[in-house]
Amino acid sequence: MKKKNIEHYSDKEALDFHNSNKSGKIEIISSKPMTTKRDLALAYSPGVAAPVKAISANPELAYDYTTKGNLVAVISNGSAILGLGNLGAIASKPVMEGKAVLFKRFADIDAIDLEIDSNDTDEIINSIKNFANSFGGINLEDIAAPDCFIIEDKLKKLLDIPVFHDDQHGTAIITYAALMNALDIQKKDKKKIRIVVNGAGASAMACTNLLLKSGVKKSNIIMLDSIGVINKKRKNLNKWKSFYASNTKAKNLKEAIKDADVFLGLSSAGVLSKENVISMSKNPIIFACANPDPEITPEEVEDVRKDAIIATGRSDYPNQVNNLIGFPYIFRGALDVRAKTINDEMKIAAANAIASLARERVPDEVVAAMGGERPKYGKEYIIPSTFDPRLINVIPVAVAKAAIKTGVARKKIDNFDLYSEQLKQRLDPSVTIMQGINSQIKKTQKKVVFADGEDENTLKAAIAFKNSGLGIPILVAKDKVVKERLKDIGYSENFNIEIINSTMKSLREKYSNYIFKKLHRSQGLLERDCDRLIRNDRVIWGSCMVKVELFSLEIQVFMNTLLQNNWLK
């Protein structure tokens, strides 16, 4: 097993990222032109009266005339934030904003975060219900069990749009997809496998529920919570735990894990020992999904078993079980048929689509997008990469079909080939291309000249280039102007970035000579003309520099791509 490189960054960097340029991660813009008086008359008063009346007569037209059909609310009360616990609603906002922009980045869904400052389930349900009708779907997030079960159940009954608690169902779908492939590779039959589920929180419950629905035998499941094995002798179990209370004689994890085929951990770091792993059946499957640190590391498993498949929640090991593979695309499919709910059939369809994708040969364009890596279905590749650009046109199709088949779709799709093509076009192609370019560029750490260095956007590009670790930017600009611009865009004027300009005499002479040699015959330029040229035009200066210093020109393409897109706005 080869551990991958992981990006390094400090807390300070993460804080700066959130506070740079514009605080936070969300921006809300108009999807329509808003320039002329006519635009405003159509978008607002008096033109807006037409859609208002239409929707008043037929509320389903909100899908046509408002953003509803592409709009998801990401809602949390902050009672179970990441692995950090109940830190309250406002502290969960960075996570929810992050989730919202992931929806956009991976599935072109407009998502807004709403943090609800309450721990009372009735109040939470009521508040969400009151606002829900404006959305095409609701993604619940980071709400502690068992409140999350009550809230989701009740909202599903009250609302006719999808309500999806991602910590439960997103995790369950990805886990189930990965497990199907692991079973296939280890040649195990899901009807016969013995599973130990360590953890009895929201995600553990949802995973186990989905396994049951897909054919795993309840009698072959042992679930443990922080107290120990959940068995029939335990008292005061809530209704969700008591459903999984088993007749086993095993009293603890050590006894439960013996001869088990599968360990599914959604608990906490380090709880599975090497001895536990040794006692498992032949060709065991270990999903150690505690975040950020797994129940056991892949290295530890490898120390004691060569026949195991191990998956974790981490990006630095193979087989990352990451919800990002699921939720954007599941909602995409559900929204595109205006689904009333996300039912089990849609979840299983999504899981099957994900599992199948991992078994397919990875095509060249995907290899390019992923920086030259071509994974192959097997013990270290049971699940697609989060950056696999095929996810967008595979999962939504499966989900939409299942929704139509089970009668929860308000809208039919006639031509699924066309739909699949449209899905591909949802993503900005330059982003996929950029991923590949990024991976290539990082290896080389080249110097790049940002010629028009006094331009604010160029400066931002240079900073982004540096901060992303792509290489070393060099600005052609006056020091004083750069310092001012840096302040304007919210950076310290002492931000460390290399600046060159025509006050640097030796450079100026060198480049002036270069131009003179090149141009004095063809254009009849004198030396003083060349000197003036180099002093007055930063782009000419930059070009000379690239030529003389043998910097890479190819990377200029990268900068232009950055500038032409919106990322540096």
Added chain:
Amino acid sequence: MKKKNIEHYSDKEALDFHNSNKSGKIEIISSKPMTTKRDLALAYSPGVAAPVKAISANPELAYDYTTKGNLVAVISNGSAILGLGNLGAIASKPVMEGKAVLFKRFADIDAIDLEIDSNDTDEIINSIKNFANSFGGINLEDIAAPDCFIIEDKLKKLLDIPVFHDDQHGTAIITYAALMNALDIQKKDKKKIRIVVNGAGASAMACTNLLLKSGVKKSNIIMLDSIGVINKKRKNLNKWKSFYASNTKAKNLKEAIKDADVFLGLSSAGVLSKENVISMSKNPIIFACANPDPEITPEEVEDVRKDAIIATGRSDYPNQVNNLIGFPYIFRGALDVRAKTINDEMKIAAANAIASLARERVPDEVVAAMGGERPKYGKEYIIPSTFDPRLINVIPVAVAKAAIKTGVARKKIDNFDLYSEQLKQRLDPSVTIMQGINSQIKKTQKKVVFADGEDENTLKAAIAFKNSGLGIPILVAKDKVVKERLKDIGYSENFNIEIINSTMKSLREKYSNYIFKKLHRSQGLLERDCDRLIRNDRVIWGSCMVKVELFSLEIQVFMNTLLQNNWLK
């Protein structure tokens, strides 16, 4: 009085506008780069833990690490939509989305609409309260009186962010600003004027409250509701109306308006007669602000009085009292100092700033932005235009200063000159330039060649150009490809747009000859080379066409601006 041109459009056009390309008007994007694994690691897991912990320790840091500080919720229950009445929450969504994009367009504020499906004030208050902490401010909209008073009052007490019912306070601020200037021009003293307020809804109450606070005498005010004069004899008045119950003997509008200095109408179309106007004092002031049709038209007033100033809510007459002059900038100022509320001092400061602006000479750049029109302070210009680009750096400064002075600002501004400069930069300068270009272009209805007509964005630009009535677009493209592209972007393949291409032999020969004449000496091109050139490169074809047909090249600048900005995304 010169009636202005008003944009014409049909309900169908308004519906198409809302349903074209992407349904609705809102798009939610990431304000941060989300391309690389590093970006994702910083924006979401695991990097997001740093801001989560920071905010958990100090909730005010949400202003630094989340969008909170630039985020406004536009909230309605749809109980008083436009002039249309109680059509329910979801029917109000187009209006609220429109309001949200106006916030962005005019003040760079990220605003999201939330429609609350309830008519119970306690439930509304409670639901808003639960979600409010994620926002920097709350704009209530189109909620019927007297519920709106109760909801706003209670929320103001519960929350430590601005809660602003725009129908009340926005209207009051603009009305007060316009009235101050009208009084100045008519040489009337606000302490002595007699005012008739026709209407007792949310906006009428708020306007009258603000007038009282600014020095108008309560004993000089007569208010009427739909039943008649609100006087002390009336029974069952709610507490808001009974506050304004007067001792007048006037029983109806006819009697009340006699010798009045000011008529302030926030009621319904046509209720003020010519006879009423004739009976008013010398140099009367008539604000006929019923929407969409005023209490009396300016033409009718002019028929009977030459000494009157009249203002309406309409854009086709002078003196438009439009909330758009206020709310974006009032919130901008409040957000920039992280204000805890928008108090009366801030409202009056905004009104004063607006009134002063109308008295200033309109500078050339504003004239250009407004299409060559230079209004001059006087009876037909008592209030700035909604498109006046100076609003953004005048009103927020006044509001922010008042917030700091009254102690409701969490954040100080040290350098107001710098702040004013930063405000100017908030708006996309090309939008202002575009306004001027648009006005110029429309007059000429020129033909414009969109050379790369098979490109989706160019096609969208051409359609936008046509739909905006700017001129006649001509695409250089294959018919078949355009038909496909049209379908891709959601238009009928029969959309009426002129297409030319190299299959049109006579044109092809004409342009090929043109190139040949131009290039065969300098470049040694043969006729067949020129023919190939013209066939293979649509941009060359387009350039030839522009030259040969003497189309205007200058307008190409317009198209490029459109493409380079985000509007055609």
